[in-house]
Amino acid sequence: MSEYLPGLEGVPATQSNISDLDGNLGLLTYRGYPIRELALCSTFEETALLLLDGRLPTADELEEFDQQLRGNRVVKYNVREIMKYLPATGHPMEMLQTAIASLGMFYPGDECLTGGMCEDLNYVHNMSVKIIARMATIVAMWEHVRNGYDPIPPRKDLNYAENLLYMFNGEEPDPLLARIMDASLILHAEHTINASTFAALVAGSTLGSPFLVVAAAIGTLAGPLHGGANQRVVEMLEEIGRPENVRSWLDKQLAKKAKIWGMGHREYKVKDPRATILQKMMRELMEARGGDMGPLFETALALEEACEEKLAPKGVFANVDFYSGILYKEMGIPPDQFTSIFAVARSAGWLAHWREQLGDNRIFRPTQVYSGESQRSYVPISER
């Protein structure tokens, strides 16, 4: 009988050449390129194409892809109509899953998928563009629809990050905020075989449509043990309130074995390299705004320091979600939309894995260790 490993810890579920991490050194690479270099030098558009195609594009290839993304931002009015009937109090990730799944009804064609080497790359690429381009529009649309306003239409003259911010607040995007958003999208675009990417691969292995693949992944990202943690982090920091409250708050939480959101990772046994970069960007932003770090960031810094004393022996350090939320908050994005922004970026990674797997697909069908009763006879209800 095979050994059962809860959470599939350490069990390889795929073979992939998209990204790699070293959890002891705190290193992450996409297609071999360190995340730090990509965050500094690349754009979300270029990184998405790198993930999809496996190599850095030429200037012409990038221009073509960028134009494809810009040309695919508009979402059919039917999707807005669907949104109008969803409860404004519902979670944006549930809306996003609904909207992306519904897109599949407008763009059929998945019958061309064969799960073999002769995959229809045009279909795969075109659907990837459709999804990545529309993710941002849908997330921003919801912000307005749920508040009773018409959505702000996307603008073709802005890059992906600028347009995302513009669609949220209707203002000309601040260059520093747009660059930070761009870098954050890069940092969130891919992360090996985590829970949501695994969900994407499982759905993709049945040769289902890419819209259902991404919808499965969105549903999996939403939970607070995964991407949903970024919302919880800001709620937690607001509850703590000020740096001087950190230590007593932390002691109480740890005494009742509660989670410290944004801390810990299955793979990293040191600080997540993405958290280091996001923290630096947050500091740069606050310095550019006059140097006051603000209570939320100060509280986060104090909490990270206190956690290091208490949780480092368990290999628990800040992860990507620890600093992303406070950055998004500075951009005027409401906390329950933080995970949606994560999903916008991660759609590139999910689709890269979907494409990679399609080249040599086999349906996921693991086994289980049965721990129930052995075979027994049915007892009529009158005799129980």
Ligand SMILES: CC(C)(COP(=O)(O)OP(=O)(O)OC[C@H]1O[C@@H](n2cnc3c(N)ncnc32)[C@H](O)[C@@H]1OP(=O)(O)O)[C@@H](O)C(=O)NCCC(=O)NCCS
């Ligand atoms: C990410 C996470 C789900 C990984 O889970 P995992 O690999 O199954 O790790 P475990 O739950 O087995 O944790 C190992 C130990 O560290 C502790 N630990 C892990 N994360 C912790 C956290 N955020 N707060 C407090 N303790 C934590 C566990 O309690 C456990 O301690 P024990 O050995 O004394 O029982 C987990 O760290 C977590 O829940 N973090 C908070 C949610 C979060 O930020 N998620 C985003 C991840 S990017």
